[in-house]
Amino acid sequence: MKKFSILVLLIVGLVTVDLFSQSLPPKTIQLSNAISRDYVTLTARGNGKSTGLAVSGNLMNKTSQEIFINVNLNDGFYLSNSGAGQNMIATQVLYADTRFYTNGNSKFISLPPNENVQIIFIAFCADFFHDNPRESEEFTWISMPSRLRRISSNISRFMADNLNDFHVKPVQLALWNYQGLSPDLIALKYESSSSDWSIAAGILDY
Secondary structure: OOOOOEEOOOOOOEEEOHHHOOOOOOOOEOHHHHHHOOOEEEEEEEOOOOEEEEEEEEEEEOOOOOEEEEOEEEEEEEEEEOOOOOOEEEEEEEEOOOOEEEEOOEEEEEEOOOOEEEEEEEEEEOOOOOOOOOOOOEEEEEOOOHHHHHHHHHHHHHHHHOOOOOOHHHHHHHHHHHOOOOHHHHHOOOOOOHHHHHHHHHHHOO
16 A cells, blocks of 8 residues: 655745835735736646645746735645546645745735746645655646535635645645544555644644
8 A cells, every 4th residue: 555755844934025114014915816817827737646746837928917826725725636546635835945925814826927937836635545645646726525515615715724734644644534534444544643733623622
């Protein structure tokens, strides 16, 4: 039985951009809205991970204006796998080196006009029994399945409020447990502690 792998995020820095320090934060847009309005195209693929910095990709700004994408993906961002590997729920989008900009409560990445930007998603496995997404497997953003909407909203809010602490293990446990998987079954693939489970219990009602 294949063990799940986890990549713990070390945020290089919460970068405050001097350009915005004397003005209001820039107007940000949710990535889902930017795609729906055809401002941006997304290409995304697996990188062998199941949890954390688990989906790599690119965002192409198709417009002549700079676009500011909100780091936090409200209610979750469902990534459908083109292959047999896991589908994923992303909660944050960052630059590929894990940087992002911050101005007060606003966290965002900037997409220059008509440019392609490398990004990485903080994402979580939605399919316990499938293999980790491979680099050859591509993802497409689709609407959140109704069965996952509640837990996706919970984990997205939790990650937005606790991004610096990066509790990815408890979030992954909560997502699987919500789908009816027992702690004993999860333990066959995924190592965790009693502390992780305590936090996961809170996420289920977050």
